Amino acid sequence: MGASRGPRLSGLQKQVLSLYRGFLRAARCKSAEDRRQIESIVSAEFRQNSNQVDRKNFVYIEYLLRRGKKQLEQLQSPNTESLSQTKQS
Amino acid sequence: MALRRAVLDHVRVPVQTLALTGSKQRWSVLGSLRFMSSHDDHLTKEEVIDRVLSVVKCFPKVDPSQVTPDVHFQKDLGLDSLDNVEIVMALEEEFKLEIPDKEAVRIDACNLAIEYIYNHPMAS
Numbered sequence: 001m002g003a004s005r006g007p008r009l010s011g012l013q014k015q016v017l018s019l020y021r022g023f024l025r026a027a028r029c030k031s032a033e034d035r036r037q038i039e040s041i042v043s044a045e046f047r048q049n050s051n052q053v054d055r056k057n058f059v060y061i062e063y064l065l066r067r068g069k070k071q072l073e074q075l076q077s078p079n080t081e082s083l084s085q086t087k088q089s
Numbered sequence: 090m091a092l093r094r095a096v097l098d099h100v101r102v103p104v105q106t107l108a109l110t111g112s113k114q115r116w117s118v119l120g121s122l123r124f125m126s127s128h129d130d131h132l133t134k135e136e137v138i139d140r141v142l143s144v145v146k147c148f149p150k151v152d153p154s155q156v157t158p159d160v161h162f163q164k165d166l167g168l169d170s171l172d173n174v175e176i177v178m179a180l181e182e183e184f185k186l187e188i189p190d191k192e193a194v195r196i197d198a199c200n201l202a203i204e205y206i207y208n209h210p211m212a213s
Binding site for chain 1: 095099100169170171173174175178182190193194
């Protein structure tokens, strides 16, 4: 194993990536069509926040993490079929 | 209350539970071809390298001609950390593994992925 050349991740970044991984794992348990839809929504949301949220805005990022964890719990329920996108006002 | 609203806005629970259609079984005839082989069914290094590289090359944002066994996902291929997660997840599926978070964050280059998978007893 060579030494990693990548940038060191902060604890908060690790949590975000872990949450992203969790969503992609949860999506695998859904039907093929729902899975594609979930993946595209989740990926768009994470990417949008990664571009728009100030990386020093810890309070807001922690809020997003908490919200994301709740959403993931809902998604992991077998009764949840898919996500839908709504704009937050 | 605002949080609850935000969560409810994002989650839809179906009224009826529909039959799952997409859960196709992966078991193929390969299993029967492996009759009486208990030792030699571990992947060869070459096979691991080939399959890792082909997964990375198939990633939409990657230029396949740039992919080599030494390539670093973020530094050499211009991917970000979210792409990195997606690639590791794709490798999990290809090799039918579950890579724990702690290991997954360390896999940020082809050679690390190849090492990890080659040394994993469950890779197939």
